[in-house]
Amino acid sequence: MAVCKMNLVSIIGPVKKLDELVNICGESGVFQPDNVYSFYSSTENFSPITEENPFSAPLAKLKNAIYSCGGKVENADVSGFQVSRSKIDKFVNYFSEKVEALVDKKREIHTNITNLNDEFEKLKHFRGLDKTMDEVLSCEYIKARFGRIPVENFAQFEKISQESKLRGLDLMFFEFDNDGENVWGIYFARVEDLEEIDRIFSKMQFREVKMRMSEKTPHDRSNEIKIRLSIFARNLEVIEEEIAKFWSEQKAKCMQFYKKIEKLSTYFEIKSYAAKYGDSFILVGWVPEDEIKGFKEKIGTIKELKCSVDNGDDLLKNSPPVKLKNNRLFRPFEFFVSTYGMPCYNEIDPTVFVAMTYPLLFGIMFADLGQGLLVALVGWLMFKFKNMKLGKVMIPCGLASAFFGLIFGSVFGFEHALDPIYQKVFGLKEKPIDVMGPSSSNMIIYSAVGLGIVLLIISMIFGICSNVKRKNIGEAIFGPSGICGLTFYSSVIFMLLDSMVLHTGVVSVVYVLGLIILPLILIMFKDVLADLVEGKKDWQPESWVDYILQSFFELFEVLLSYAANTMSFLRVGAFVLVHAGMMMVVFTVAEMLGGVGYFIVLILGNILVAALEALLSGIQVLRLEFYEMFSKFFEGQGRPFSPVVADQYTK
Numbered sequence: 050m051a052v053c054k055m056n057l058v059s060i061i062g063p064v065k066k067l068d069e070l071v072n073i074c075g076e077s078g079v080f081q082p083d084n085v086y087s088f089y090s091s092t093e094n095f096s097p098i099t100e101e102n103p104f105s106a107p108l109a110k111l112k113n114a115i116y117s118c119g120g121k122v123e124n125a126d127v128s129g130f131q132v133s134r135s136k137i138d139k140f141v142n143y144f145s146e147k148v149e150a151l152v153d154k155k156r157e158i159h160t161n162i163t164n165l166n167d168e169f170e171k172l173k174h175f176r177g178l179d180k181t182m183d184e185v186l187s188c189e190y191i192k193a194r195f196g197r198i199p200v201e202n203f204a205q206f207e208k209i210s211q212e213s214k215l216r217g218l219d220l221m222f223f224e225f226d227n228d229g230e231n232v233w234g235i236y237f238a239r240v241e242d243l244e245e246i247d248r249i250f251s252k253m254q255f256r257e258v259k260m261r262m263s264e265k266t267p268h269d270r271s272n273e274i275k276i277r278l279s280i281f282a283r284n285l286e287v288i289e290e291e292i293a294k295f296w297s298e299q300k301a302k303c304m305q306f307y308k309k310i311e312k313l314s315t316y317f318e319i320k321s322y323a324a325k326y327g328d329s330f331i332l333v334g335w336v337p338e339d340e341i342k343g344f345k346e347k348i349g350t351i352k353e354l355k356c357s358v359d360n361g362d363d364l365l366k367n368s369p370p371v372k373l374k375n376n377r378l379f380r381p382f383e384f385f386v387s388t389y390g391m392p393c394y395n396e397i398d399p400t401v402f403v404a405m406t407y408p409l410l411f412g413i414m415f416a417d418l419g420q421g422l423l424v425a426l427v428g429w430l431m432f433k434f435k436n437m438k439l440g441k442v443m444i445p446c447g448l449a450s451a452f453f454g455l456i457f458g459s460v461f462g463f464e465h466a467l468d469p470i471y472q473k474v475f476g477l478k479e480k481p482i483d484v485m486g487p488s489s490s491n492m493i494i495y496s497a498v499g500l501g502i503v504l505l506i507i508s509m510i511f512g513i514c515s516n517v518k519r520k521n522i523g524e525a526i527f528g529p530s531g532i533c534g535l536t537f538y539s540s541v542i543f544m545l546l547d548s549m550v551l552h553t554g555v556v557s558v559v560y561v562l563g564l565i566i567l568p569l570i571l572i573m574f575k576d577v578l579a580d581l582v583e584g585k586k587d588w589q590p591e592s593w594v595d596y597i598l599q600s601f602f603e604l605f606e607v608l609l610s611y612a613a614n615t616m617s618f619l620r621v622g623a624f625v626l627v628h629a630g631m632m633m634v635v636f637t638v639a640e641m642l643g644g645v646g647y648f649i650v651l652i653l654g655n656i657l658v659a660a661l662e663a664l665l666s667g668i669q670v671l672r673l674e675f676y677e678m679f680s681k682f683f684e685g686q687g688r689p690f691s692p693v694v695a696d697q698y699t700k
Contacts, residue, residue, distance in 0.1 A: 198232050
């Protein structure tokens with residue numbers, strides 16, 4: 050449960066040394082810059098550094114060139130790669146111009162191929178024409194239209210032709226192809242009749258196809274196109290080989306330049322956080338306390354710089370960034386914490402609590418030795434081959450499921466598979482907990498609620514500690530999750546337990562008044578009492594009547610939340626029963642089929658139940674963590690520590 054201590058580093062020096070400092074800060078990998086203006090009360094003489102990033106343009110240019118030649122950005126080791134700005138520009142210009150020239154040739158060939166293919170597609174419908182395109186299209190007094198008419202409309206051509214003759218118009222259509230949908234052909238018209246004949250054919254939904262002039266017939270031109278397409282195809286292969294060869298030769302060098310430029314571009318962004326006054330600058334940023342010594346040593350290599358360090362604990366109003374510090378066993382569960390929100394700098398890190406309670410609750414809800422080991426195996430594979438954070442969480446959850454499956458005696462749904470072990474090792478006739486037995490079912494439900502009560506009480510204790518740590522003394526004492534809330538809740542639970550089981554006789558009028566009624570009254574007047582404790586002058590509300598009425602109704606909401614939070618843990622016990630019930634259904638269907646079907650249903654059923662229940666259990670446990678427990682002590686309003694790092698490989 051640790052949040053790394055942070056230090057604020059303030060660096061002052063001459064502007065001419067800023068670029069050198071920026072590179073040192075970036076190379077360190079532990080520096081997160083922050084807004085200078087939020088740390089100084091007097092900033093009249095400060096001016097922002099508005100210099101444009103000089104590496105953005107060459108980086109974008111090089112990236113486009115890489116993608117244009119079919120390459121992709123990959124990691125490269127640039128730890129010892131030093132290069133000047135002029136060399137960067139020289140290489141970027143050379144590489145991009147070379148690629149552009151090759152790609153332009155390739156694009157030109159593609160354009161020619163596309164045009165020839167389009168022409169070929171048009172000509173194939175008119176291969177029967179024994180005249181050249183020049184002969185057909187260059188007539189002075191007669192115009193030709195190439196195109197297609199839908200088959201159903203062409204059936205009316207003879208009728209329309211006869212009607213046109215009566216008007217002195219000769220419709221001449223020569224059919225060359227029929228693809229089942231359209232009739233392809235040519236119609237001719239005298240120049241003086243062209244407009245009217247175009248109108249007639251338009252009514253038949255004639256769609257003109259523009260043809261290119263040619264000294265060859267469609268048949269000969271088609272053969273010529275085939276030859277030219279084969280030539281262009283070979284040219285395309287040659288240019289692609291040339292591009293691939295160039296990329297192969299330049300890849301390593303290109304990646305070095307790209308990663309170096311990317312690195313410099315990223316580091317340059319630090320510069321935008323600095324402020325200038327006269328010939329000097331000031332830059333502030335956060336560095337983890339355990340990294341501050343090494344960072345100062347690196348800064349010390351620039352003699353003209355002055356560096357001061359302040360403790361993050363003294364700068365809470367500036368919201369120091371948060372870096373979680375947990376051991377390897379608990380670290381995977383930072384994934385859930387960050388999903389909810391990062392803890393504030395002076396807030397308790399709930400990672401360890403989640404790491405202990407999440408597998409516990411998941412294991413109880415999804416208790417099966419075989420399926421639990423299967424979940425753990427899937428999680429390991431997800432992390433091993435896909436590096437998925439969720440996979441690392443699934444491993445302990447699956448092992449917890451296997452552990453409780455061992456206790457409940459369930460192996461892939463076989464509820465009595467472990468009975469021989471219980472008999473030989475523990476001397477029992479069968480497993481001690483029969484999930485589907487009436488007495489065991491009640492015990493599981495009661496135990497789930499009891500576990501929930503314990504977890505809620507622990508959450509309240511965390512809430513008290515967290516508020517004390519953050520100096521919210523009023524909330525720590527009088528809040529629903531403070532001392533008053535804890536006293537009320539635990540007293541009510543003990544009273545109920547005493548009346549049903551213990552019968553100690555401790556509960557009395559004094560008990561009720563002092564441990565139940567009084568805490569409720571204090572919670573009701575929390576805001577006023579908190580302001581008094583914290584020494585605020587304006588502690589009195591504007592209207593006591595309005596305040597009391599509002600607080601009274603809010604108290605009902607608090608009481609309901611106690612009940613709802615407690616009852617929510619019923620789902621833990623319910624899911625234990627649900628698992629056994631779902632597997633009973635699987636076995637029933639399997640036995641109905643029998644033979645080979647029995648084993649198929651059994652295997653598929655186990656996979657389905659494991660996947661479905663693992664998902665549902667995971668979601669339900671997460672809900673319990675976020676809504677029932679986190680609500681008692683965790684706000685999650687912090688900002689994560691994000692040091693400027695270009696690429697892990699480039700450090």
